[in-house]
Amino acid sequence: MSGQKGAGRRRLVFTVLVMASLLLVTLFLRESAGGFLHSMQTDGLGAMSPLQSLATRAVEPFQDGWRYVTGLWSAYEENEKLTAEVEELRGRVIELEEGAEQNRDLKELLDFRESGIFPEGSTFVVARVIGRSPTQWEEWLQIDRGTADGLAVNQPVVGAMGPVGNSPAGKGLVGKVVAVTAHSAQVQLILDSQSSVAAKVQGGTAEGILQGSLSRTLIMDYVERDQLVEEGVVVVTSGMGGIYPRGIPVGVVTGIGEEDVNIYKQIEVQPQLNLYGLTEVMVITNPPAETGLGEGFLPTGIQSGSGSGRD
Amino acid sequence: MTDGRRIAAGIARLVGLLVLAVALQAILTSRFTLLGVTADLFVILTVLVGLTRGSLIGGVLGFVAGLLADMVFLDPIGLHALIYLVTGYAIGRYAEWLPPLSAWAVVAAAAAATLGSQFAYAVFQLLTGGGASFFGMLWVQVLPSALVNGLVAAPLYLGLVRLRLIRRLDAVHAVR
Numbered sequence: 464m465s466g467q468k469g470a471g472r473r474r475l476v477f478t479v480l481v482m483a484s485l486l487l488v489t490l491f492l493r494e495s496a497g498g499f500l501h502s503m504q505t506d507g508l509g510a511m512s513p514l515q516s517l518a519t520r521a522v523e524p525f526q527d528g529w530r531y532v533t534g535l536w537s538a539y540e541e542n543e544k545l546t547a548e549v550e551e552l553r554g555r556v557i558e559l560e561e562g563a564e565q566n567r568d569l570k571e572l573l574d575f576r577e578s579g580i581f582p583e584g585s586t587f588v589v590a591r592v593i594g595r596s597p598t599q600w601e602e603w604l605q606i607d608r609g610t611a612d613g614l615a616v617n618q619p620v621v622g623a624m625g626p627v628g629n630s631p632a633g634k635g636l637v638g639k640v641v642a643v644t645a646h647s648a649q650v651q652l653i654l655d656s657q658s659s660v661a662a663k664v665q666g667g668t669a670e671g672i673l674q675g676s677l678s679r680t681l682i683m684d685y686v687e688r689d690q691l692v693e694e695g696v697v698v699v700t701s702g703m704g705g706i707y708p709r710g711i712p713v714g715v716v717t718g719i720g721e722e723d724v725n726i727y728k729q730i731e732v733q734p735q736l737n738l739y740g741l742t743e744v745m746v747i748t749n750p751p752a753e754t755g756l757g758e759g760f761l762p763t764g765i766q767s768g769s770g771s772g773r774d
Numbered sequence: 775m776t777d778g779r780r781i782a783a784g785i786a787r788l789v790g791l792l793v794l795a796v797a798l799q800a801i802l803t804s805r806f807t808l809l810g811v812t813a814d815l816f817v818i819l820t821v822l823v824g825l826t827r828g829s830l831i832g833g834v835l836g837f838v839a840g841l842l843a844d845m846v847f848l849d850p851i852g853l854h855a856l857i858y859l860v861t862g863y864a865i866g867r868y869a870e871w872l873p874p875l876s877a878w879a880v881v882a883a884a885a886a887a888t889l890g891s892q893f894a895y896a897v898f899q900l901l902t903g904g905g906a907s908f909f910g911m912l913w914v915q916v917l918p919s920a921l922v923n924g925l926v927a928a929p930l931y932l933g934l935v936r937l938r939l940i941r942r943l944d945a946v947h948a949v950r
Contacts, residue, residue: 473830480837480859487841487852492902500851507845514797533808597799597812597847599915600895642848649848677910 509609509644512593516607519593555695585708587745588612593647595739602655602675604638606744609646613748616640619707620650622736622744635712635735636660636700637744648746652738653713654679661703662713662732664696673698673713673732681714683730690728692719698732708747787939788823788835795819796842809918813926814888816843816854820862821887822931825880826941829866836862857894861887869943877928879943884927885920892916 491500534541590612594605608614623634638658642649651658654675662683663670669690671683683698696716702709718731795815816839824832839862840855847854865883892915934940 469830473833476830477833477859477863480833481856484837484840484852484856484859487855488850489852491850491852504845504848504851508848511846597814598919599810600899600911603848677914 505642505644508642508649509647512605512607512609512644512647515593515605515647516591519591519607584749585747586613586749588614588748589743589745590614590648592742592744599677601657602652602738603641604650604652604741604744606648606650606746607646608746609644609648611645614640614643614648614746615748616643617706619711619747620744621711621747622738622741635714636707637736637738637741639706640746650744650746653681653734654738660707660713661701662698663701664690664692664716665699665712666696667691669728670701670703671727671730680717681732681734683716683732684727686728686730688721688726688728692716692728692730694719697735698730788831791819791823791934791939792835792839792842795839796846799843799846808922811915811918811922813922814843814891814919815926815930816840816846817858817861817887817891818884818923818927818930820858821865821884821927822880822934822940824862824865825869825883825943827866828870829863832862832866832869833859834862836860853895853898854891857891860894861891864890876943877931880927880931881924885924888920888923889916892919 487500491498494500588608590606590608592604593607596603606620618640620637620639621635622637636653638650638652638655640648641651652675653660653673656675656677658675660673661670662673667690669686669692671686673681673683676682681698686692694716698713698716700707700709700711700713712735714732714734716730717733720729720731722729799815820832820836820839823835827835836858837855840853840858841851843849843854843858844851865887868883892911896911896916931940935942
């Protein structure tokens, strides 16, 4: 008898909690970004961020040690891969030096470098990376700067890991701020499957939408088939959509796909930066005002959004 | 010790475990990756409590752990709560009805619960128009997570039993 009573109570509790969960999810998805549940989540995150900042400093030596140990596992494979890449790059450099077309590409790159990437008067806030998305379902970073430092949603984030100097190698777009508290912010990486960036091929007229993919490369879609795109060229932001300034390097074209049944080309782009090794990033706190140019560019059936949509 | 005190001590232990899980997940675990993924202490804790305390407490703890996970993982509040509630309840029912309660059961249950929770998350992604699919993420996220969570669950179980923060596996029969 008491066993039946216990089973009944168990089922009742389970049912009530299932209903409560469904109610919470529904309310969360239906309420605005400033709603009660969103605010509760943001406050909770804000409360934890000082602790995370402190912990970041405290665990850094252990983290480095862990990276070293795990890095040894793949060192041999990595070495072979890098050696092959070096050989390929050497060949490409020779081609660039010999051919007139390649010389033009280099000159364009040089002009681009000297012209300055960011709009005049851009202001930046440097932030430390204090957290990362726990799964690959989503790709984001948490940084230690927030509204108190002038950060706001939709501000572009850039980073640099390349050689010191004016070379654009290893410098490029990281993503954009999608949530912000007083002293921390969440940055959606360009590799997130929900991220899309209006982009163009540097020195060309091909434009499209860069989207994240599971293979940790970017796919540039909606590029007209008659556009000429070659492997190795740099892809930069086009400035459409009004979130990312024009001309920020995003990546390099590594593959071009064309199918008879598809009216667009699909271009594989390798990001300029190793987004998983970043320890510090820069947030552009005065990005260009919304231009709405992106709306006109988008192919039929594609909508632009603010939080996780097309920019 | 009276029944009231024993219950209060049990609840205090579970609350302590949850606080510890939040702290470790937010501060430490997310910084150390293995096979490209990080361990999900919330689902592991839900599995351990479900295995050792049965479906009722497993489900309730899963619900609370899920709410905390939603805060830490910045997901819609209630999503992980629902997934972990079902996970804790199902694992608890399994432990109440079947007796294969060796230490390997912890590894298997954690891995199975991870697969189930990842599948549920994939369904949510599908319903809300997310870009990633379950089968697309199978090799990069789902299977590595199941393996890592399974591997982390065993030493965590032994450590928590030694610290007397959770019961031994055979204790669940008392709950039946």
